[in-house]
Amino acid sequence: MRRGSLFTLIGLGVLAGGIATAVAVLLPWLPSPASREAGRIDFVFWFVTIICIVIFAVVAAGILYAVVRFRAAPDDDSDGPPTHGHTGLEIAWTLIPTLLVVAIGIVSAIVLAKNDALAKDTLRVNVTAQQFAWSFQYPGGNNLTSGTLRVPVNRSLLLTFTSKDVIHSFWVPEWGQKQDTVPGIHPTLHITPDKVGRYPVICTELCGLGHATMRTYAIVMTEQAFDRWLKGQTKATGSPNPATSGAAVFKNNGCGACHTLTAAGATGKVGPDLDDLTQSAQKAGQPLQQFVETSVTDPNAYVAPGFPKNVMPQTFKSLPKDQLDALVQYLIQSSKKG
């Protein structure tokens, strides 16, 4: 190869690599990390990205150079030189990628091991997923249950997952870590939040019609604020589970993901409008109280016209009696107001 062509080739490589680097640096790629694990994941992300940019630049330079330099003239019917291969080159482009992927593998395995390693004072929280709601239970706080995940900053956190129906997936983009919740098994996920703030919890595994609305928040607080909250919650209600008011049951079970209920500020459109309960009961020809209760516990018994069967989860029949009663009363009261 002539020296001039080599310079052109390198120039094209630098150009392609430069463009790719600009795309990588100038666009806001990863969310700003709010956990130690996300910081390490970011490191792997950029480590692999740099390798990818180099390989992309090499291939792009090769293609661009060939396109410009080796274009056949319109009337040129001759063939190129009959090169059948080059053992040295073939060994090189087998060995170099091997070394690169081995490096990626080692870095990834180390980061994975570090991200999974628990600290001594790990806070354990049980997470229950169901269509289409999250609830968080604190075994160390009298089994307090909450619809948002509140955790102290800079303390190792182990989430243990239970799913009541189908597969969901727990993800806080700023924390980087993700775990599917699978009915029948109880996988865990380790996170060490290191920034105070409020972050979205997103379900990332398609779980049914309300999938896009299966969201809540993770709130990272200072250690003191967290302890205050935990104590305050337990004391205020005098019972280990404060979630027995109808409004709380409605919220914690994610009813608003699918239903509209003005009193709860819910605007879901997957299921029937709960502001019209009285009319719906009349259409079904049932007394209001019985209609509402059956519709929660056995949704297929009567399906409102215009809505498909089997959409509403059957899991609510397992609600404790006191919560169910509170929910039914709450729905009846709210719909009368609405």
Place this chain on the structure above:
Amino acid sequence: MTAVTAQHHHAPVTPAQHGPLRRYLLGPGWIRAAWMFCLLGGIGFGLVVLARWGGGWHPILDGPPIVLVSLLVAAPVGFLAGLGTFDYWTYYALGHPTRAEDHSGHGARTWKDYFRVNTDHKVIGMQYLVTTVVFFLIGGMLALLVRAELAKPGMQFVDTQTFNGLFSVHASLMIFLFVIPAFAGLANFAVPLMLGAADMAFPRLNALSFWLLPIAGVMMVASFLVPDGAFACGWTGYAPLCSDHQPLGAVFFNQGVQWAGASSIMTALNFLVTIITMRAPGMTFWRMPLLVWANFTTSLLVVIATPFIAGSQFFSMFDHVMHTAFFDPNNGGYVLGYQHIFWFYSHPAVYIMMLPGFGIMSEVIAVFSRKPIFGYRLMALSLMAIVVLGFSVWAHHMFVSGMATWLRVPMMVTTLLIAIPTGIKIFSWLGTIWNGKLHFNTPFLFALGFLSMFVIGGLSGVMLGAVPIDIHVSDTYFVVAHIHYVLFGGSVFTIFAGMYYWFPKMTGRMYDERLGKLHFWMTFVAFNCTFFPMHLIGVEGMPRRVADYAPRFASMNMFISISSFALGASVIVFLYNMITSWRTGEIAPANPWRALTLEWQVSSPPPTFNFTEIPQVVGSPYEYGVPGAQHAILAPSRATEVEKEVHA
């Protein structure tokens, strides 16, 4: 058509005692297909009702089992039998005299011959391609509807059931009814010709494989017509969402996959036997064109892997219709079992959707660079390496699934290793182009488009292979971007390249080069504008398969949606080019690309039986630039001899 083939044009032999009406109703064809469809559907219905009545199961008229047995299993069998795909075997099995092969069902003389059971591999290849393009259009429309809904946050004009149905059916059609069978179609046309064979090893089986396909496609599209809507659990059909919480449409998916899968397995067996036993004299494995190598390795993958997806869909369907508990954790079922079985097929399926494209690339790049393939043997060996490694990486789809955590690192290692043979192929194509005499015809443009886009898709694949990154971006739009770079920038670009490349050979006419180039540039630009931004919103936090999303992703999604409509528009150019060129294009010479492989050494389109005499293969198929090198010696065709005699 040559004089030789004309000798085979006998009228179909029908016993004289049958009147025309009887022949019309009972002879193979669409009339018989229609009534046998109804008849077998009725029998299926009767069987279910009888069994339920006999067993005392109530209600006796239960929708799901009736629809499954009658409409999705028995009626399609009736359709196939009516069309005549089983005739020969039925005569044989019943001890009737089989009819002497008169080749009346072989080759196409009018357009009507494309609409019946035909045993000619070239006709079947075209049947495949036209059918798959139709499903490509339907699948594309569904994608545009998805993008229209996602143009703005909030719900626009479909409900969530419809939305989930749209993307589920889009993916299923594109995978099972476009990419996989379009490759099967191209290979069906090209492989026997490239081998110097008269046809595939099992022409009747070949015809049956094709006719299974429209059944699968119609079934998946028809799921939109089922009360309560189409299957809406994604093309992955994860249990227990798909096996327990879905409308009846899910069964249409389960069963549609079975028909498409059966079609693929039969075709793959046919390719294997054809390639192993029907190579022309002198065509050793190391003299086979890489397209043949690619289909050989793909067929190995299909034969070994496809039964696994069949299993997973049967289990899921049994859970749904018959209330078994394979994936029901409340009754001892194992939810992750579904994913393991499903991905044991569906990861190799990624290579089933890519290796034939690699084969097309090797043909196109060598021919339009006027150079031998760089490192031919390593190219073939890397295909084999991908086959072997391809079976050891399935669980990289399950890094966040809750499977045994120790499995992640070994699966990551094999996943990363698979980048090596893939890299070898990319670099060898670059080596082929290097110092060549490049001719920028449409197939070559798509080949270069493939090279650049597939590198991006491959590199994002390496990123996904690294477990910590995968944990963050799993089930986000980053994955959507990756699969579209691999399956559109990879597979679909190679399918376009292949369609333009063999268009003259298939139709006997040239396509319009200017429209072809316009199609390429529109596709290339719109493709990148559509799918590249998806990487970004995925990493930032937008999950996939959502009908609604956070307002901060609004402007990016609007941009993606507009680009996707431009991408849709590029397909119109392609269609217009294909249709008008097929009707009125310039007549194609036998070898417009001056290629060495065997299919270009016969007329365009080739004679019905491909070669008048079996060619003698004497060298490599890619000896461009080697003075006097020949791939094969062909006996002068009988037609040319007749012509000479006439002129003499």
